[in-house]
Amino acid sequence: MSYGLNIEMHKQAEIVKRLNGICAQVLPYLSxxxxxxxxxxIERAKQVTPPEMNSIIRQQLQAHQLSQLQGLALPMTPLPxxxxxxxxxxxxTSSGLFSLSSLLASQAQLAKEEKxxxxxxxxxxxxxGDKSD
Numbered sequence: 001m002s003y004g005l006n007i008e009m010h011k012q013a014e015i016v017k018r019l020n021g022i023c024a025q026v027l028p029y030l031s032x033x034x035x036x037x038x039x040x041x042i043e044r045a046k047q048v049t050p051p052e053m054n055s056i057i058r059q060q061l062q063a064h065q066l067s068q069l070q071g072l073a074l075p076m077t078p079l080p081x082x083x084x085x086x087x088x089x090x091x092x093t094s095s096g097l098f099s100l101s102s103l104l105a106s107q108a109q110l111a112k113e114e115k116x117x118x119x120x121x122x123x124x125x126x127x128x129g130d131k132s133d
Contacts, residue, residue, distance in 0.1 A: 027035055
């Protein structure tokens with residue numbers, strides 16, 4: 001068991017080194033304001049403990065699952081005998097990091113889509129304003 005944990009720790013250390021390298025390469029190309037935001041986010045990330053990260057990921061997953069269930073609007077029916085309620089899978093450090101990165105990527109994509117839809121709505125309003133003059 002300790003061998004597997006040792007391997008996992010080495011994997012995590014390698015991931016951290018690679019991500020730090022990527023951040024160091026990208027950072028100079030950002031504006032001063034964004035550089036400060038990235039550096040502050042990196043410092044906050046260094047202070048997050050694995051239990052805190054697991055708690056955050058579970059909350060995100062539960063919120064995501066609730067939003068999906070509300071979107072379906074299916075009536076809640078009792079489960080047949082012999083079936084139990086689904087539970088959240090145990091989150092390991094590596095799966096937690098991958099889940100966190102995929103959540104961040106999806107949030108970034110949603111923010112881009114929202115901005116694009118707002119920009120599109122603003123341009124339609126401007127066009128409508130031009131037509132009425």
